[in-house]
Amino acid sequence: MNTMKAFIYTEYGAPDVLRLADVPKPVPKPNEILVKVHASSVSAGSLWIRKGIYPGSAFYTLFIRLLFGITKPRNPILGNEFSGIVEDAGNDVQSWKKGDAVYGTTTGLKQGAYADYVCIPEMGKQNVIAPKPQNLTFEEAATLPIGGMTALDLLLKANIQQAPKVLVYGASGSVGTFAVQIARAFGANVTGVCSGKNVDLVGSLGAENVLDYTKQDFTECTEKFDIVFDAVGKLETAIRKRLLRQEGKFASIMSPTSEKREHLETLHGMIADGKLKPVIDKVYPFGQLVEAHRYVDLGHKKGNVVIKHL
Ligand SMILES: NC(=O)c1ccc[n+]([C@@H]2O[C@H](COP(=O)([O-])OP(=O)(O)OC[C@H]3O[C@@H](n4cnc5c(N)ncnc54)[C@H](OP(=O)(O)O)[C@@H]3O)[C@@H](O)[C@H]2O)c1
Incomplete structure (x- = not known):
């Protein structure tokens, strides 16, 4: 049997529930690619x-347990987003061939990206896949889908095209750093809110204040905004109304968002125009995944944390 390395978890908990193991290498179905x-x-x-x-929400905790397993994880390999090279393609696959550089998400799939290989359907129900933009590294591309699509989806729903002034609360995290740059790309004047150590970073992304x-x-703050974007999930109703x-x-x-291939294409346009670039805080080798989870658990990463497999 062909095997591969993967980080698996069989119980919920602290970062050290993740452990390196040999597992069967997945075989693509006719509609899937092997990445x-x-x-x-x-x-x-x-x-x-x-x-x-x-944390702090019985409702969202129940939601997580219903989706991912009531008493223990249903699928043992985590990892929501990836970049890589197509190694094999099922007979029905039309858009991809061996050697293509791709990136995307594993949303709704049985296996995540913390592994040497992952099978991705050409047309997923919930996940998305796209060609890796040439001017992004594999490390940068692996951080774009979740944070970038979340920021874009929420800004579009809030009518960013008609919003001259935007406030981004949590402007230094993954979603926040994308939201600042995307709002700027739509021409908005952006005010970012973050802790002191990240003020220069958020300013460098184009926030005027x-x-x-x-x-x-x-x-x-006495200014009034067309959009208040809460990337932390903590702003109370009275505060939103005031701002x-x-x-x-x-x-x-805290609102649901959709993954769409067209969102990735919009982001590609901004990247090509030099208006969007993923912010990378730290890159950990695959073997140090547990350390990377410990760092992100602290709640103050700057932009994104990458796991480098190759
Ligand atoms: N709805 C969706 O589809 C969707 C998709 C993706 C993510 N999310 C959720 O969005 C949230 C943010 O994700 P992320 O990846 O951007 O997280 P992140 O990278 O960890 O960013 C967290 C942000 O929160 C700020 N922050 C931390 N503690 C704070 C405090 N006490 N007061 C004010 N700001 C504080 C941090 O700024 P400082 O370090 O400067 O304090 C940072 O800007 C997560 O809860 C995630 O689950 C939702």
């Missing part, structure tokens, strides 16, 4: 799935 994974990421979402809880929430109460113009829209990462 040799070059890079994956540690997204905030993968932490909740590893822990089996969403950056407020340090550790030094000032940004909720007392928004009368017709302003609130966008929150």
Whole structure:
């Protein structure tokens, strides 16, 4: 039997529930491609799935357990996003061939990206796959789908095309760094909120104003915004109302978002125009996945954390 290396977890918990193991190498079905994974990421979402809880919310915890396993994880290999090279393609696959550089998500699939190989359907029900933009490295591409599509989906729903002024709360995280750049790409004037150590980073992404929430109460700011984008998930209704113009829209990462190939194409356009670039905080070798999860558990990564498989 052909085997591969993968990090598996068979119980919910702290980062060390993840352990390296030899598992069967997957074989693509007729509608699937086999991808040799070059890079994956540690997204905030993968932490909740590893822990089996969403802190402070019984509702979201129940949601996670229903989706991923009531008492223990249903699927043992985590990893929400990846980049890599197509190694094999099923007989029905038309868009991809051996050697293509691709990236995408594993949403709704039985196996995640923390492995040497992953099988991806050509037309997934929930996940997306696209050609890797040539001007992104494999490490950068592995961070784009979740954070980039979440930020774009929520900004489009909040009518970013008609929003001259946008406030991004949590502007230094994965979703936040994408939201600042995407709002700027649509021509908005952006105010970012983050802690002091990240003020320069958020300014470098194009935010005209950056407020340090550790030094000032940004909720007392007298400016009014067309969109208040909450990338932390903590803004109370009264605060949103105070910060928004009368017709302003609130966008929150607590709302459901959709993965769409067209979202990736919009992001590709911004990347090609030099208006969008994934922010990478740290890159860990595959063997140090547990350390990477420990770091992201602290809740203050800058942009994205990458796992380099090759
Ligand atoms: N709805 C969806 O489809 C969807 C998709 C992806 C992610 N999410 C969710 O979105 C959230 C953010 O994800 P992410 O990947 O961007 O996380 P992240 O990279 O860890 O970013 C977290 C952000 O929160 C800020 N922060 C941390 N503690 C804070 C505090 N006490 N007060 C104010 N700001 C604080 C951090 O800024 P400082 O370090 O500067 O403090 C950072 O900007 C997660 O809960 C994730 O599960 C939802």
